[in-house]
Amino acid sequence: MSRSKTTYREAVRAAIREAMRDDPRVFLMGEDVGRYGGCYAVSMGLLEEFGEQRVRDTPLSESAFVGAGIGAALGGMRPIVEVMTVNFSLLALDQIVNTAATLRHMSGGQFSVPLVIRMATGAGRQLAAQHSHSLECWYAHVPGLKVVAPATLADARGMLGTALADPDPVIVFEHAGLYNMEGELEDDAGAVDISRAAVRRTGKDVTLVTYGGSLHKTLQAAQALAGEGIEAEVVDLRSLRPIDDATIVKSLSRTHRALVVDEGWRTLSLSAEITTRLVEQAFYELDAPVGRVCSEEVPIPYPAHLEAAALPQPEKIASAVRRMLRA
Amino acid sequence: MSRSKTTYREAVRAAIREAMRDDPRVFLMGEDVGRYGGCYAVSMGLLEEFGEQRVRDTPLSESAFVGAGIGAALGGMRPIVEVMTVNFSLLALDQIVNTAATLRHMSGGQFSVPLVIRMATGAGRQLAAQHSHSLECWYAHVPGLKVVAPATLADARGMLGTALADPDPVIVFEHAGLYNMEGELEDDAGAVDISRAAVRRTGKDVTLVTYGGSLHKTLQAAQALAGEGIEAEVVDLRSLRPIDDATIVKSLSRTHRALVVDEGWRTLSLSAEITTRLVEQAFYELDAPVGRVCSEEVPIPYPAHLEAAALPQPEKIASAVRRMLRA
Amino acid sequence: MTLTRDHGLHLYREMLRIRRFEERAAELYTEEKIRGFLHLYNGEEAVAVGVMQALQPQDAIVATYREHGHALAAGLPVNEVMAELFGKAAGSSGGRGGSMHIFDADLNFYGGNAIVGGGLPLAVGLGLSDRMLGRDRVTACFFGEGAVAEGEFHESMNLAALWKLPVLFICENNLYAMGTALDRSESETDLHAKAAGYRVASEAVDGMDVEAVETAAALAVDAVRTEGKPRFLECRTYRFRAHSMFDAQLYRDKDEVTEWKGKGPLLRFTKRLSEAGLATEDDLAAIDREVMEEVDEAVAFAEAAPWEPVASLTRHVYTDAQS
């Protein structure tokens, strides 16, 4: 199979394009997805290819256009709604939580909401306190939603199609720091499973659980640790709701030590749920308390050095692992 | 000191009244707080006592009136904003997270936001999927906010004044199931600390950590267990952000077993953070994995029997404890 | 349009069924057969009934938490609606939703939304799907005047107008949102005038007059269908009973309620029918008996219907899970 160079951004675009080519019910809507080409240039060229009906620039009305996505899904379409970033999704949370997530249940199973909502997430680009949230943990709390976080090119390329095939609402978190990530992808790369975690690196000494933008920092840390003779296994959650307990428990059962890396603010970030599940399901496998490296409990500051200090970094991860193994 | 009979509702009202009498900057605003007397009748009579300027009925505009509370706080007032229930607070989350919680930080410490937001929370009254949320965990995730959950008459009476004295935004969660709770209160009951957890019942066999509406179910369970010779210690968190780690760790260090009771949906509810902190800070004190009794992962159904089955109940708590001690 | 006897009796029956249903629901609430929040439609019957006459079978409906009237007027089986209020598995939404969440996929009845204003974006989306699929369908979206203050009203009106979507926005202006009177909620109390800010054609109609509502709705639905653009219809009405079963109604005078009851849609239409010689007292009494029987039967049905087993608690969260 031949492979080509691509970027995360292009992989997402290819996934949208394929979905729109294959299924006339699929359309893209959101702020500046058309003429502007998407605030992260993901949808560049799609307006030209698919026209105004299927690539819809919306007014700045997060609640209405997300809600309209729900309604369009009920009406037989397969909308991909882009909310520029998770920061603005707060304005649409009522529709997502009170309608998208509950409609099937409230109606006694009569209506499903086959809606995909994509949004950029995360910090690291000096966008300061209002533009740097990582609220995946909020969405992952809500029954009725599925939540995924593509961290690799293959997942950026493959998760969207699977999400669109899902009869229920799926939230796709794309870490804004990944769009420029380059790599190779099989030319026929396509839909991938969106329910299982993936072991991105095997190792016997410690299990590092992470997802999204933090995956690459974690892999860097693992690389550094390998130089010191510490073999870390790195698990990419991929699906944040449901969480694939089996994969993380299995890994822990081999390594007996685990550390969670999560860009969310520490308290009540996904790391808390991962830690808790390991404790619930594999307590007696644990040779040490589960560790976590998360964002500091501070709105993200603008200056580079403060922002870097607020976020998980490879060096922080590595030293947390060293401390854990030394203890 | 003489004591009088009162209810949780009356205690909250007394707290509001006292604050308004003592400080002309304090005012109450929200949907139907005036003429209607509050959707849970909390503010009944306050319009008559304080007049329209200080008891303000708002239009159905959650985002604007919560944001107006932030602005009024900046402008020198001490607003108490009532959002009827946490369910509708989703419409105001942008203002709370992106403005109230960040403003002090973004401005480099120039502006504080001395705002109190009260809201009813929780299920148990057959109000179905859109009116039964327990999203305390979302708020407790956010740096810049403080979050409290009065579960007793004394706290209903005392927390508000302390919250108003705080220079930063404080979210007060009143469990809707508590308003009718009766009991006695000291006549001169007043402000209470809002940062420490409280041991509501002592016991040596297991620590039950909980808050808000679940406190009473947990105490009932503890009572039942006592009849079987199991002495459960019950810790009421009171403050959900910050969390008083010291008190729960101290209790665990005596009992060596812990179970968290939380009305939030299990995944990523506060129970996850409590479990994680116990693991981080007292791993070697644990004789068994931390347990949790939470709501099932389902939008809350309307029928009584299904709703009851979805929520934590004394019997579920008691049997979880029994299982834990038997294991 | 002259009113025929058949149609007159039909309108009467439709409104009366709602009235009798609501009266019974109130009793059943006292008996604790119905729990949670119960919002009754007494006094507003002419709105739902008038509008429904203008809709075609393929049209879609989005309603509020005060939606028994819409559900019945849209043709949902009385038995199922009542069973839903009881929370029984035979209810419209399998009992999961209760009074505030009545749904019916077969009749394009999209609920039953308990978030004020929450239904408007949904209606816009339904209209969008119709536009994109080239489907001949109008979506009728009901909401109270309280919802007009919500941001979702503004965003939805603009989006529907901007994208020329076939949605009829029907504002049930009953003058109060819980205890908040219109003039304490809106700086501009002439609601239908607000539609101009979105370039949406609008009309205000006497919502106590079922014929007037029917006529206005027919015009509006027709315009939406042919022009493919949204319209706004304000129906001026009044809620006879408390907001929900917990409301002491301190915010309004008894006299005001009495006055409005004198203008009630059933009273008024009874007079109209008899003055036009379209119905005798006997005709109407017969209808009342039949309607009462329907409601009695619905109660019996709901009473007898089984509860969903607790074992299936987590059904209907996701489509693939045991459903």
Next chain:
Amino acid sequence: MTLTRDHGLHLYREMLRIRRFEERAAELYTEEKIRGFLHLYNGEEAVAVGVMQALQPQDAIVATYREHGHALAAGLPVNEVMAELFGKAAGSSGGRGGSMHIFDADLNFYGGNAIVGGGLPLAVGLGLSDRMLGRDRVTACFFGEGAVAEGEFHESMNLAALWKLPVLFICENNLYAMGTALDRSESETDLHAKAAGYRVASEAVDGMDVEAVETAAALAVDAVRTEGKPRFLECRTYRFRAHSMFDAQLYRDKDEVTEWKGKGPLLRFTKRLSEAGLATEDDLAAIDREVMEEVDEAVAFAEAAPWEPVASLTRHVYTDAQS
């Protein structure tokens, strides 16, 4: 009002300072001295400068993420604003906020909000505090035309009108919200007409004409102050540069930009001053030199200013914590 030489030169200097500041900021962005999002105000200078003339020292200002112009026109020290863009501790917000979050408590400058529409409720609240405290203060709230589509616009306009709060809403209509042209965002593109839906008096003014803005703003501020009610002022303007530094501007013609540049506020006002014989080329050149010096000095100040130590990372989260 006849324009005096002093005032003319003052307006010119105020606008030019913004222009030179922004030009330098763009360069510094390329040099990576400034990072994150940078939204420049070139072309819109007449709006901030015109409005600020109408305000009194006690008045409050709420701005957007495109707020360097508002900050400078409001009198924030150039050095501090520049240092904020660098993220230095000597910046207006201690460097924590950066370009989008400039604050100044002494000058009642309430930021710097990067959520479109997010500042409006805040302004309403400031107005509410003024009303309740009986304080003579007007709050000037700036926002782009893109914000008009947000629910928060609707809710805030209504609340301010309903409660008669002293807020001046200033819509900077530069025809685009990022790449979305006004007519792709609003069904009613005559924005100031929307104010009628809230019974708010409004006016639209040529936002490229600093005198016209000043006159309209003075009238509006005065009305707000004396009537104690909100007003809406639409300033029709244009953004000369990209939305932010990441924007390829595919959504508009070069010709359109060129045409608007020909109507630019500085060009226009230069002509006005010379035609009225109020300033010579030398006068203006001297001002330009002084302004450039100010900006140079600000850059030097920002460059030399120290970084906040990492050790104080968690400052300013809560008021009591080490602040």
